[in-house]
Amino acid sequence: MPTILAAPPEGSGLKAVRGARGIPLIGHTVQTMRDPFGTARKRYERFGPVTWGWLLGLRTVTVQGPEAAEAVLVNRDKAFANGPAWKYFIGPFFHRGIMLLDFDEHLHHRRIMQQAFTGPRLRAYLETMGPGITRGIEAWRPGADFKVYDHMKQLTLDLAADVFMGVELDRAEADRVNGAFIDAVRAGTAYVRFPVPGLRWHKGLRARKVLEAFFHRHLPAKRRDGGDDLFAALCQAETDDGHRFTDDDVVNHMIFALMAAHDTSTITMTTMAYHLARHPEWQERVRAESVALGKAVPTFEDLGALVSLDLVMREALRLVPPVPALPRRVVKDTSILGFHIPKGTTVVVPLLTNHRMPEVWADPERFDPGRFADDRREDKVHKYAWEPFGGGAHKCIGLHFAGLQIKSVLHQVLLRYRWSVPEGYEWRLDTTSLPSPRDGLPVLLESIDADRDTP
Numbered sequence: 433m434p435t436i437l438a439a440p441p442e443g444s445g446l447k448a449v450r451g452a453r454g455i456p457l458i459g460h461t462v463q464t465m466r467d468p469f470g471t472a473r474k475r476y477e478r479f480g481p482v483t484w485g486w487l488l489g490l491r492t493v494t495v496q497g498p499e500a501a502e503a504v505l506v507n508r509d510k511a512f513a514n515g516p517a518w519k520y521f522i523g524p525f526f527h528r529g530i531m532l533l534d535f536d537e538h539l540h541h542r543r544i545m546q547q548a549f550t551g552p553r554l555r556a557y558l559e560t561m562g563p564g565i566t567r568g569i570e571a572w573r574p575g576a577d578f579k580v581y582d583h584m585k586q587l588t589l590d591l592a593a594d595v596f597m598g599v600e601l602d603r604a605e606a607d608r609v610n611g612a613f614i615d616a617v618r619a620g621t622a623y624v625r626f627p628v629p630g631l632r633w634h635k636g637l638r639a640r641k642v643l644e645a646f647f648h649r650h651l652p653a654k655r656r657d658g659g660d661d662l663f664a665a666l667c668q669a670e671t672d673d674g675h676r677f678t679d680d681d682v683v684n685h686m687i688f689a690l691m692a693a694h695d696t697s698t699i700t701m702t703t704m705a706y707h708l709a710r711h712p713e714w715q716e717r718v719r720a721e722s723v724a725l726g727k728a729v730p731t732f733e734d735l736g737a738l739v740s741l742d743l744v745m746r747e748a749l750r751l752v753p754p755v756p757a758l759p760r761r762v763v764k765d766t767s768i769l770g771f772h773i774p775k776g777t778t779v780v781v782p783l784l785t786n787h788r789m790p791e792v793w794a795d796p797e798r799f800d801p802g803r804f805a806d807d808r809r810e811d812k813v814h815k816y817a818w819e820p821f822g823g824g825a826h827k828c829i830g831l832h833f834a835g836l837q838i839k840s841v842l843h844q845v846l847l848r849y850r851w852s853v854p855e856g857y858e859w860r861l862d863t864t865s866l867p868s869p870r871d872g873l874p875v876l877l878e879s880i881d882a883d884r885d886t887p
C-alpha cells in the first residue's frame with residue numbers, strides 16, 4: 433500500500449512524497465541491503481525519483497537520479513545536515529570527523545584541513561608512497577587463490593602508515609590498527625545498535641578506544657618533529673588568519689581520514705582488478721600503457737599518461753562506488769524536485785544504485801570504461817551523474833590523493849603481475865556495509881618476470 437510521508441503545507445504547491453512503508457521501523461532494510469539494485473529499481477518505477485520508506489529504523493527519503501542528488505548535495509538553503517545523519521551510522525566510532533561537522537564549523541575545519549592536500553603535499557605523499565608500493569607488492573606470492581581484496585587492504589594500511597602517519601609499525605601493531613578500522617567501519621551498519629559483547633556495535637566502540645590511544649601516543653612526537661606525512665600536515669596546518677587544530681581535532685581527523693582513505697581505495701583497486709581479470713583485453717591495454725611509460729615508479733606527471741587506467745578507474749568507481757550512499761538529516765522544512773520534505777526526515781543519496789540507472793547510462797551493468805573516453809563522455813549528461821566522491825561542501829577532500837594512490841598501485845602491479853579468474857566467474861558483493869567481495873576475490877596471480885624467464 434503506498435502511503436505519503438507528510439501532507440505538504442496548504443497552498444505551497446508542493447507534492448507529497450509517496451512510498452511503501454513496509455513493516456514500521458524495519459521497512460525494506462533487509463531487501464535494500466541484500467538487493468540494493470532490484471529494490472531501488474522497483475521503487476523508482478513505482479514512485480519516481482523521490483520516495484520514502486523505513487530504513488534502519490528511520491523514516492528515510494531516497495532520492496534517485498542526478499537532479500535530486502544535486503539538490504541535496506549542493507544544499508543551497510542549508511536544509512540538509514551531515515552530522516546528525518552520519519552520527520546515526522558512525523558517530524560513536526568517528527566522533528567529530530570532518531564529515532560529521534556542519535555549516536560554519538565544518539567550513540572552518542575544512543579550511544585548515546585543505547592545507548594537508550595542496551599540490552606540494554600531494555607530490556610529497558606520492559614520493560613517499562612509491563617505494564612502499566614496491567615493497568608491498570614484491571612480497572605477494574603468485575599462485576592460485578590469491579585474495580586480491582585482502583592483499584589490497586593490507587597494502588593500503590601499510591601505505592597509510594608511511595604516508596599518513598609517518599610511523600614505523602611492527603606487524604602486530606599494524607594488524608591491531610587494521611583490525612580496529614575494520615571493526616569501526618562495520619559497526620556503522622549493525623542491526624543491533626547498542627553494545628552487546630561479540631556483536632558489531634560493541635566491537636566498534638572498542639576499536640575507537642584502540643585508535644584514540646594509538647594516535648594520542650604518537651602525537652607529541654609528531655608536533656615536535658613534523659614531517660611529510662598527513663599526521664604532521666594536520667599538526668602544522670594553519671590558515672592565513674592563524675587557525676590551527678587542537679590535539680583532539682588532529683586525533684579525530686586522523687581517525688576519520690584514515691578510515692575514509694583506507695577502505696575506499698581498497699574497494700576501488702579490487703573492483704578494477706576484478707574487471708581487468710574478466711576483461712583480459714583491457715588488462716593488456718592498461719599494461720601496455722604502463723610498459724610504455726618505461727618507469728617502475730611513476731611521478732605525479734607520469735600518471736597523466738596512463739589514460740586507459742584512468743578510464744578503468746572511473747568505470748570501477750561507477751560500478752562500485754565505495755561509499756554506496758550519502759545520508760543527510762533535514763534540519764528545516766524544505767523541498768526536493770517539488771516534493772515536500774519535512775524537518776527531521778533522513779534523506780539518502782544512493783550513489784551505488786544511481787550509478788546504474790538506465791536513464792543515465794547506456795547498458796549500465798556492462799563494464800565499459802570507454803564510456804568515459806573523450807568521444808563519449810556519458811558522465812557529461814549531468815554534473816551529478818557520476819558522483820563517487822559526492823559533491824557540494826563535503827565533496828571528498830582526498831579525491832586527488834585517491835587517484836594518485838590507486839593509479840600508482842595498479843601501475844606497479846600491472847608491470848609485475850598478470851592475473852585471471854576462471855571463465856564465468858562472477859563475484860558476489862557484500863552490500864551490508866561498504867561494498868566488498870564476499871570471497872575476497874580469489875585470482876590466479878602470475879609473475880610477469882617468470883614469463884620472461886621461461887625459454
Ligand code: HEM
Nearest residue numbers: 530531692693696697700755820821822826828829830834
Ligand atoms: C576512491 C577513494 C575515495 C572515495 C570513493 C571517497 C568518497 C568520499 C565521499 C562520497 C565523500 C562525501 C561524504 C558525504 O558527502 O557525506 C568523501 C568525503 C571525504 N573523504 Fe573521501 N573518498 C575516497 C578517498 C579518500 C581519501 C584517500 C581520503 C584522505 C586522504 C579521503 C578523505 C575524505 C574526507 C576527509 C572526507 C570528508 C570531507 C568533508 O566532509 O568535508 N577520501 N569521500
